Amino acid sequence: MIELDKVSYGYGGTALFSQLSLTLAPGSFHFLTGPSGAGKTTLLRLCYADLRATAGKVRIFGQDAASLDRDAVAMSRRRIGVVHQDCQFLDHLSIAENIALPLTVSGREQEVSGNLQELLNWVGLGPQANQLPPQLSGGERQRAALARAVIVSPEIIIADEPTGNVDWEMSQRLLSLLVELNKMGKTILIATHDLAMIRSMKADVSARVLRLKDGQLMQAGSEL
Amino acid sequence: MRAFLELIVGDQQADRAVPPTGMTARLTVFVAAVMAFLAIIALAVSLTTTRVANVWAEELAQSATLRLPADPATADALLLSALDVLDTTPGISRVRALSSDEQKALLEPWFGPDLPIESLPVPQLIEIVADGDGYDIEGLRARLSAQVPGAILDDHTAWRAPLVEAASRVRVIGWFVILLIGATVAAMITLAAQASLAANVQVIRVLRLVGAKDVYIARAFVRRYTLRAGGGAVVGAILGVLALQFMPQGDASGSLLMGVGFEGGDWLWPILIPLLSAIVAFFATRAAAFARLREQT
Structure with missing residues (x-):
């Protein structure tokens, strides 16, 4: 679904990583770990064409990301749900409207009424539906971001530190939601530096854990 | 659209x-x-x-003014000759000699209302209005030159x-x-x-x-x-x-x-x-x- 083939990325003359390869097969579950500044977020952004690789090929749903025009990038993002650490909401819209945003921007407003309430209940935000994003706690915002990422039923969900701002209990709840989505056939890629969280999930999901360090991507080993 | x-x-x-x-x-x-x-x-x-x-x-294009020399001795004869020439010119629909009062009114903005126009050598003006097709201006000038010496035809082109x-x-x-x-x-x-x-x-x-x-x-x-x-x-x-x-x-x-x-x-x-x-x-x-x-x- 997404394939990075000998991809390099750098800026200001400095290479963040080079010759990096990764394949996200349909239905797979990947954790991406590594120290801060290793390039985890950059790698994720390459996966949803938010950045262009300086060398190598990124293929998204079989298409070379470098050849995608802006409309094609927008269309591919309707098949990829993205959860950011800082969530990124439109603060003047209610949580319900924010979650429904991927449907409304893609002209599928008629699906909102059916999906939205069910999704709000799934992430436990039914009572907060009409509140504005700044009125929600960190955990609630993360759950809302997850709901927004999945409302269009994307094939891939990419989450960048989805549990970064929440307590242990909430992080477990969020990860359970992601595992549940994976069991529904969704491909999941999560960037996190929280190894304890990964350990806690090992029993629930068959996940591949990758470590990005010093510009190299490798299979994580003994630290887990 | x-x-x-x-x-x-x-x-x-x-x-x-x-x-x-x-x-x-x-x-x-x-x-x-x-x-x-x-x-x-x-x-x-x-x-x-x-x-x-x-x-x-448009108004100026349809009209012209004939100015006769201000010589009291020949004024009446020149006026009659000019009117005769104009009346027999094809393309002219109306000819009218301005009265003394009308000429006085024209000069009033410059000389005031008490101008003794009768005692001054003021040229006689004749208003000419052309019909739709107009008249031969050069031909008229030539006839006026021969029959009304000193008459000046102003067709308002300069204005x-x-x-x-x-x-x-x-x-x-x-x-x-x-x-x-x-x-x-x-x-x-x-x-x-x-x-x-x-x-x-x-x-x-x-x-x-x-x-x-x-x-x-x-x-x-x-x-x-x-x-x-x-x-x-x-x-x-x-x-x-x-x-x-x-x-x-x-x-x-x-x-x-x-x-x-x-x-x-x-x-x-x-x-x-x-x-x-x-x-x-x-x-x-x-x-x-x-x-x-x-x-x-």
Whole structure:
């Protein structure tokens, strides 16, 4: 679904990583770990064409990301749900409207009424539906971001530190939601530096854990 | 055109995606109103000048003046000869010798009402009005030269040509002013739209993240600025038309400053100005929005 083939990325003359390869097969579950500044977020952004690789090929749903025009990038993002650490909401819209945003921007407003309430209940935000994003706690915002990422039923969900701002209990709840989505056939890629969280999930999901360090991507080993 | 109509109908969801901007909105409406007001005044002056100049030029083109030498000894004989020549010239519909009182009235602005015109050697004037086809001016001059020595025929060419040229210049300047106003509206809308786009970088980023195409994002900004410019221009055009009602009214053929305003088909302009303002805003915002979006991932 997404394939990075000998991809390099750098800026200001400095290479963040080079010759990096990764394949996200349909239905797979990947954790991406590594120290801060290793390039985890950059790698994720390459996966949803938010950045262009300086060398190598990124293929998204079989298409070379470098050849995608802006409309094609927008269309591919309707098949990829993205959860950011800082969530990124439109603060003047209610949580319900924010979650429904991927449907409304893609002209599928008629699906909102059916999906939205069910999704709000799934992430436990039914009572907060009409509140504005700044009125929600960190955990609630993360759950809302997850709901927004999945409302269009994307094939891939990419989450960048989805549990970064929440307590242990909430992080477990969020990860359970992601595992549940994976069991529904969704491909999941999560960037996190929280190894304890990964350990806690090992029993629930068959996940591949990758470590990005010093510009190299490798299979994580003994630290887990 | 389809895009423009879709824009007027609007997309409520796309509109809501971009937060309202108070000061930029008010400034856009204000500037659009001022520009429409100025455009209405410039157009009214330009159209009125053209209209009045046309009336004057037409009247002058149909008439001529024959001036006889101011010699009391030969005045009556010259007048009879001149009238005889003019009466027998094809293409002249009316000939009239100005009375002493009429000539006195013509001189009054310069010499006052007490001018003893009877005791002064004032040339006799004869008004000549041509019919539709006109007359052979050179042929008439030749006959007058032979039969009325010293008579001077003035066909008003010397007056008419600069008048027509002046009117033409005023018309050109009027259109140039309209163009400048249009360019100013476009520049102002572009700046306002760019400011709004810059202030909403995060909004645009979120919309792109969830799969919004550029046209969806641009539409929200374009619709907003098009309606603001159009609405402001409607107010400005109404105020402009109202302001014209305060100009001195009178016979427009009498003075350039009398009766400045619109007549007949000219009244389309107060309707067209807001529409043109909205069209300018539509294209200016659209260009600014797409340029800005291309810079952003």
